[in-house]
Amino acid sequence: MPQVTFRKGEEEFSEAVADNTNLVVRAGIKKFPWPHLRYGCGMGKCGKCACRVLDGAESLAEPNWKEQKVLGEKLAEGLRLACQLWIVNDITLTQDGVPLPSPVKP
Numbered sequence: 309m310p311q312v313t314f315r316k317g318e319e320e321f322s323e324a325v326a327d328n329t330n331l332v333v334r335a336g337i338k339k340f341p342w343p344h345l346r347y348g349c350g351m352g353k354c355g356k357c358a359c360r361v362l363d364g365a366e367s368l369a370e371p372n373w374k375e376q377k378v379l380g381e382k383l384a385e386g387l388r389l390a391c392q393l394w395i396v397n398d399i400t401l402t403q404d405g406v407p408l409p410s411p412v413k414p
């Protein structure tokens with residue numbers, strides 16, 4: 309089971325989750341990392357769930373077209389959309405310092 313660590317400020321939250329877990333789906337049913345994770349649409353449109361991957365990025369699938377559209381150059385800075393990630397290995401994330409995106413044009 310992957311260990312997910314979510315850093316927020318001086319605090320660190322960590323929990324083992326089932327293979328192939330989506331953190332926004334879990335937060336939506338008030339499971340880890342709720343209430344710490346900022347998110348919105350859950351569909352790769354709003355960008356509110358953008359996270360900086362601090363560790364474990366190599367185990368993630370390549371960014372899909374939604375992440376490319378919403379994050380653009382920020383992908384190269386280590387940002388990913390949590391709602392588009394299916395966690396299969398240990399990962400450490402934060403939203404500290406990750407600004408809300410400007411509105412995305414349809």
Ligand code: FES
Binds near residue numbers: 347348351357392
């Ligand atoms: S929650 Fe809206 S893009 Fe992820």
